[in-house]
Amino acid sequence: MEIKLNLNGRAVTASAAPDTMLIDFLREQGCLSVKRGYETSNCGLCTVMMDGKPILSCSTLAARADGHEVYTLEGLQAEAEEFASFVANQGADQCGFCNPGFVMNTIALLRENPDPTDDEIRAFLSGNLCRCSGYESQLRGIRAYLDSRK
Amino acid sequence: MLRIKEYIRPQSLEEAYQLCQKKGNVVLGGMLWLKMQNRSVNTAIDLQDLGLDKIEENDEEYRIGAMVTLRQLEQHAGLERLTHGAMAEAVRHIVGVQFRNLATIGGSIYGRFGFSDVLTLFMAMGAKVELYNGGVMSVEAFTHLPREIRDILVAVIVPKDVKRAAYQSQRNASTDFPVLTCAVCETDEGVTCAVGARPALAVCVKGLPADAPEETAETVTEQLQFGSSLRAGEEYRRRICRVLVRRALEAMNAQEV
Numbered sequence: 001m002e003i004k005l006n007l008n009g010r011a012v013t014a015s016a017a018p019d020t021m022l023i024d025f026l027r028e029q030g031c032l033s034v035k036r037g038y039e040t041s042n043c044g045l046c047t048v049m050m051d052g053k054p055i056l057s058c059s060t061l062a063a064r065a066d067g068h069e070v071y072t073l074e075g076l077q078a079e080a081e082e083f084a085s086f087v088a089n090q091g092a093d094q095c096g097f098c099n100p101g102f103v104m105n106t107i108a109l110l111r112e113n114p115d116p117t118d119d120e121i122r123a124f125l126s127g128n129l130c131r132c133s134g135y136e137s138q139l140r141g142i143r144a145y146l147d148s149r150k
Numbered sequence: 151m152l153r154i155k156e157y158i159r160p161q162s163l164e165e166a167y168q169l170c171q172k173k174g175n176v177v178l179g180g181m182l183w184l185k186m187q188n189r190s191v192n193t194a195i196d197l198q199d200l201g202l203d204k205i206e207e208n209d210e211e212y213r214i215g216a217m218v219t220l221r222q223l224e225q226h227a228g229l230e231r232l233t234h235g236a237m238a239e240a241v242r243h244i245v246g247v248q249f250r251n252l253a254t255i256g257g258s259i260y261g262r263f264g265f266s267d268v269l270t271l272f273m274a275m276g277a278k279v280e281l282y283n284g285g286v287m288s289v290e291a292f293t294h295l296p297r298e299i300r301d302i303l304v305a306v307i308v309p310k311d312v313k314r315a316a317y318q319s320q321r322n323a324s325t326d327f328p329v330l331t332c333a334v335c336e337t338d339e340g341v342t343c344a345v346g347a348r349p350a351l352a353v354c355v356k357g358l359p360a361d362a363p364e365e366t367a368e369t370v371t372e373q374l375q376f377g378s379s380l381r382a383g384e385e386y387r388r389r390i391c392r393v394l395v396r397r398a399l400e401a402m403n404a405q406e407v
């Protein structure tokens with residue numbers, strides 16, 4: 001079937017099988033920031049924005065994105081760069097595999113709540129698993145970024 | 151793995167209903183549960199064009215379209231006020247924001263999952279489901295319908311006569327499935343307490359007093375059956391039940407009507 005969507009600000013038309021998942025469709029479109037983790041809807045590695053909301057691309061049919069707007073990290077580089085170095089400075093990027101999903105969801109958090117408390121950050125990012133950092137360095141990185149803006 | 155031969159977005163509820171009568175066709179909610187299954191589907195029926203993603207209200211009730219997501223429930227100011235925060239408390243532990251942006255109320259109620267936080271709260275509130283063919287019935291009555299029925303859940307209706315409400319759950323680890331869920335809700339008819347993840351489906355006990363939380367928790371626990379599963383044993387659940395019911399009643403009693 002034919003799928004038309006707005007991907008990272010440009011119109012894309014491509015064909016996909018009815019059961020192609022959005023993650024596979026996006027990777028075929030060259031969006032390799034979208035990572036596959038456990039694929040049980042639990043880890044958040046595959047997070048992308050659909051119509052401005054963070055969703056799991058491993059659990060969404062590509063067909064459902066027809067007519068919608070999808071952003072991956074490739075399309076949100078500038079917004080990500082604002083805080084990514086603060087996170088890196090705290091050593092939160094270790095193997096780095098969870099990083100794109102984590103950055104996408106952090107962008108969603110900061111758009112919705114530009115000045116979150118630590119508990120609000122933890123709650124919003126609870127669907128982003130990381131097996132290296134223990135989460136404290138990620139939290140410190142976001143906090144350092146928020147403090148730098150004050 | 152879920153294999154799908156055809157994908158359709160019906161343009162009317164009637165079309166969706168006719169499609170779902172065929173064995174092998176399946177209605178998509180957020181697809182999160184469906185996706186975990188290993189099965190072949192002929193036609194996947196996506197309800198996204200039917201305008202079922204809205205929460206509407208009138209003087210008597212909230213009408214929550216089947217495609218409303220758990221995140222919409224969590225963030226809705228009217229439901230927050232009506233339930234004194236119990237709505238957000240019931241869903242905020244479910245995996246993560248991205249997950250809750252996909253999972254729907256329709257799929258959560260239609261699936262009639264034993265572990266469901268969502269079902270537990272809506273049952274305690276005396277909510278009703280509207281089925282395209284089966285009409286309107288209480289969530290409680292819906293849980294007794296045979297699983298084989300093929301219908302479309304159109305909306306969930308929450309009466310506004312909720313005076314006070316509270317929600318409690320116990321998990322072995324944050325964002326895991328609950329080992330016990332408990333919701334209490336006060337209306338003019340007294341207090342209703344629903345307990346789920348026993349691990350069987352939620353059930354409710356009605357006509358309870360609001361005062362004496364300790365004794366009421368004992369009464370509720372004595373009336374319910376519990377079982378063992380991978381996550382917790384029967385006796386553990388029974389003990390936790392007393393604690394959660396008592397805490398929920400105490401939290402509810404601290405609220406102003």
Ligand SMILES: Cc1cc2nc3c(=O)[nH]c(=O)nc-3n(C[C@H](O)[C@H](O)[C@H](O)COP(=O)(O)OP(=O)(O)OC[C@H]3O[C@@H](n4cnc5c(N)ncnc54)[C@H](O)[C@@H]3O)c2cc1C
Pocket residue numbers: 040041042176177178179180181182183184185186197216217243244245252253254255256257258259260261263265266267268269301302303304325326327328
């Ligand atoms: C990893 C994981 C963890 C979870 N943790 C929790 C938890 O802690 N607490 C909790 O309460 N829940 C939990 N859930 C369940 C989740 O919250 C949803 O209830 C579940 O995914 C179903 O919602 P859905 O919208 O994804 O439905 P789907 O998976 O799309 O559908 C579920 C069923 O309902 C049918 N259906 C969907 N919509 C309709 C409709 N409108 N009319 C008729 N039939 C319909 C489908 O055909 C299917 O049979 C978890 C699920 C997963 C996968």
Ligand code: FES
Pocket residue numbers: 035036037038039040041042043044045046047056057058059
């Ligand atoms: S790959 Fe999608 S949630 Fe893990």
